Amino acid sequence: MANSFASKTFTALSDLHPNLANLKIIGIVIGKTDVRGFPDRKNIGSERYTFSFTIRDSPTHFVNATSWGSEGYIRSLSDSFRVGECVIIENPLIQRKELEREEKFSPATPGNYKLLLSENHSTVKICSSYQVDTKLLALIYLPVKESRDFYSLGDIVANGCSLDGRIINVLAAVRSVGEPKCFTTSDRRKGQRCEVKLYDETESSFAMICWDNESILVAQSWVPRDTVIFASDVKISFDKFRNCMTATVISKTIITTNPDTPEANILLNFIRENKETNPLDDEIDSYLKESVNLNTIVDVYTVEQLKVKASKNEGKADPFYGILYAYISTLNIDDDSTIVVRHRCSGCGYLVKEASSTCTACNKDSLEFKSVFLSFHLLIDLTDHTGTLHACSLTGGVAEETLGCTVNEFLAMTDEQKTALKWQFLLERSKIYLKFFLSHRARGGLRISVLSCKLADPIEASRNLSGQGNI
Template sequence: MAFFASVHTFVAISDLHPNLARPNVMGIVIGKTDVKGFPDRKNIGSERHTISFTIRDSPSQFINITSWGREEYIRELSDSFRIGDCIVIENPLVQTKDAEKEERFNPSTPSYYKLLVSENHSTVRTCSQLEVDTRLLSLLHLPIKDTQDFYLLGDIVANGQSLDGKVINILAAVRSVGEPKYFTTADRRKGQRCEVKLFDETVSYFLMVCWDNESIQFAHTWIPKETVLFVADVRVNFDNFRNCMIATVISKTIITVNPDTKEANLLSRFAREYAETAGTDEEEDQSRETVNLRSIVDVYTVQQLKEKALKNVGKSDPIYGITYAYITTLNIDSGISKIIRTRCARCKFPIDDMSGTCANSFCNDNMDNATVTSFDLLVDLSDHTGTLQSCNLTGNVAEKSLGCSVEDFFSLTEAQKTAIKWQLLLERCKIYLKLFLSPNARNGLRVNVLSCKIAEPEEASQVFAIMTMH
């Protein structure tokens, strides 16, 4: 039975058949194409316009709907709802579908039928909040395919050209959503494209391209490094220009956002952890400037830094400051893989532990074994006003703070590692910081340590005395 309250008012998709008189159908929109125009064979020189969309009213039932008509009517219809809206279709024509023909360019549906909406006989309207059953909304998080029927991004990269042109399912997290790029074709048709970067536990960078306005608008509702997607019936191709596999959203594709499945929940957890540790984009890694520490003179308590960050909401400029604080968490005696990261020497992406190759599928040096290793630590900084959690202590800054290079660290005994740890742990340090708001970081704040040294006792006491007076 369909998930809506007025079961006597609406016909469930599972109960539709061509002999029904004036049926009304309610469902959630799970897929939608752009408006398209075609030459009208009956009226030479003019065009007919069409739109297709897919609605769902239960876990097992969804159906395709098509409408043909005047450009003004079709565009008005298209603008009246979006993917994720609950709609009512009054008096559609129920037709038996030709599955082979129908599903070549449209989503594959379990229904034997399709619906036809006409300007003169049918009505499509968006439901009011009172009409919508919350169980209907939950269908937005249920993939249309078997939740275990998907490819890992690493499998797509590994299989390479053997999957070229195939239509498959993908489960992946969103790394970033690019801005739409507009163009005009040789025959003067306007177009657009949008690149979405995906990642999962196996690959940190995989490109999915959206070509139509509907999928581009949908993509811009996704939150990088938080949103997980189950992408059903997406086409994958080997891109000769980039020399790698990419995915393309097509008219058959149905994208489920943040699926309520075990596999998606595990990936979501991984995405959050990735964002907190190695989740910066390659552009950010490459653009990190060398900060002149002498230019940083403002001293703050931990609480003052947090308050200043909150006042910085809506601004892109980072906050620089000095704090005299204790390192209260420093897990350098954890496993090597948790504190030292191996990256590609060319693009700085992580090296896959299993294959020993760069995890960036766009990197031209995938077969090159040149790598760099660096410390990648998360530390907690505390003073009498509070704690900054999971601050990034990485690269050369970490080496200088610990007094030990990465190469030397590999040869240390556990006792020696513990000794280095206690040189800093619970000691008051003078710490230079860079802070910026990040929705993907823990507590919404990303903190990079620019310098960390044991504070001179007299200097620390003077600063502490001044700050307690204020």
Template sequence: MAYSRQAKDFVAISDLHPNTTHPRVAGVIIGKTDVKSFPDRKSIGFDRFTFGFTIKDSPDYFINVSLWGNDGYINGLSNSFRIGDCVIIENPLVATKDPEKEDRFCPSTPSFYRLLVSEAHSQLSIGSDIEMMNRLLPLLHLPVKDSRDFYSLGDIVANGQSLDRTIINILAAVRSIAEPKFFTTADGRKGQRLEVKLFDDSVTSFPLICWDREAIQLVQTLIPRETVLFISDARIGFDSFRNCMTATVNSKTIITVNPDTKEASLLFSYAKEVSESGVLHEDDRPGDVPVDSISDVYTVSQLKFKAQENPEVFCGITYSFISKLDLDTSVSKVIRSRCSKCRYQVNEEIQSCSNTACPGGDQPLTVTTGFDLLVDVTDHTGTLQSCSLNGTVAEKTLGCNPEEFVSLTEDERTAMKWKILLERCKVYIKITPSPKSRSGMRGNVLQCSLADPGEVKQNMSALQ
């Protein structure tokens, strides 16, 4: 059935009206909600099922669609298509929407109406005509809000709790996508949660939380550090546990992937440059994780196994030896200077940051100087190579600051090295997935001190 011959049979969303008889509408799905059920008032003991989606057929027009029916009909339809599919809806009811109710719980649309689909009167099918898809699919990359109407992540952080519980638009790049976590509520309902880390030229990591299966399925298809999102109507909240602001996808939210806008193009270029520069890999600040909250004890082999099985950041304690600690090499390999704006390694003599993606590239260079070591952590089960030991954590471990270290003689540095090397230590460590590294993971030492023998015996015997 060629779309070109049928084009006159479709009613444009902009032309829909309650008096339209037997409308036939084609559009691309830009948003979709999970299936929900409610007790059926007409049939006691039975439930009615519903879900909704939003379709777009032109740059400026889109409309919400609601579907109601029994379990088999609704779940069957919901599982048959997803965001990004082109659909044809035949004979829906065109109803005037209640703006106050509709715009509160559904995506805000320019249409005065909404479409109702029922098993008895309507039909819904996937559109596979090439001409139709060529016309509709580019609409996926056009935000449903003004492309200039958004908050940067820096704006959100700067405004802080004054934005708590507000609904705003966000333009950001995807830094990382965690694995979904599944749970069961106290009343037996099953749920899921997935966290995406966003970044832009003002903030290197900002959490976006997804609770709905549809949103989770969408973000799981994205490529970290190569994807820009325009997130319309995200809910902003303050996470008191982590003491930070977060964004949450809700029933109003529409996520536009790689928007075709000037602002998104600039951010995409920045994301590509900053990813290639390695800045994001360097942005592991030990202070982000309080060591008092870490209690799980691992052997080295258990750390490696968990990192392979669970591609998420996690922390633990290992009673191990520091088996490599190059303090008696050149000072430039122990202490490094980094741009305070982007943390890129710099040479202070050049007086400028060489990272082309640095947000402070047009400003005078300011640097932070500190320990920047790679150490090996070893126990009877294996070795974690090239773990980062940086900043104040390194100062506490070594017992001196960079200025004091520079003044030491080579013999004094060697003596310092052997005070720690091959001694049993209590090491708090943060493990981060790193596909580009040979081991597939990176270790970051959060705290390191000589271990108490009694504590070692008690914990190591528990791991046998």
């Protein structure tokens, strides 16, 4: 038994059987879903709530547990523990799994049984780590799939659309973790989204999307460029908008952080050795920026105040953010001498020279070429009554949202239409969300990236012309 101080008290997961009663089980939580509500068929008009989690007590045995009950009970129980904590479950009901139906949505487990927790009879308690055998705690670093059973990111990109919709395992390093972004659906349900950028020896940037709160909480603990993950049963999809493959964390997914396997250790050594020489520079960081929740950016500045703050932040690696009410004073989208649209690599987002159509960042093997796609690449000036910010980067999807057209729609415009589009912005004050970060390539050592740019409400703008940000 994994737990040494009470081996006679607890039932091992390998010994589960429907005839057992008054059970007490100990295990480490390796996966967990969000709380969800469903209409109660027995009580029309009311809802029942549920969530599931997966516990493990040995390298070869782990099991899914599901709890149903009132909203208060289920939310309280779910909030009482997190992935990575040890729990003691008392008086669960043991049921036989319905393999075809359940493992379509739940993590695949080695045994034939599952645990059902009831509000009236079952309890779940956190077990302090100092009470638990270290062998049990170490199980959190062991993937639930065979350590060599994974696709490299290069394999996923190379297989392309043939993997669309497939559920596979991925071993990769964490490049960046975006801010959780909250939203409300058309039917008024609240949701959240977090984008994680992954990389390995074969690919320099690959997006993985988390939609549920539990996986987002786990992702927020990852240290970029110093964390390796083994994600079992993620869904692979082709993103038509970005023209590339992406991974999505689903209800079947179990993510192991910094797994203790030979393959993961090799990757960890690779990312640590290549921290300083990573080909991904700040230009790609700007394009492949993490998802930033604009609602968290509240400081309003004038141009003059932003320049003062930027000078005070000189030498600091962390970016800072701000809101500016200003005019776009330079927007050369109708000038034939200005490059408005550039080619980018579908694998890493790096700017590609049009003549070669080859990405120097990730196409090191001449037999393995990544496709390229067209993307806006604009440098604009922003002006208010206190001064001008020059050469602000407006790229990718943000540029499309700002201009109100796709790259292909823009390329189909006449020169007259492009000029008319430009003057829509030169004459109007905009509300602009900006990111400032160090860049040895940028003029003055600081790069300014536009995160959002929309025409401002005149009353709102007039109230904020003096700025109020923390300098």
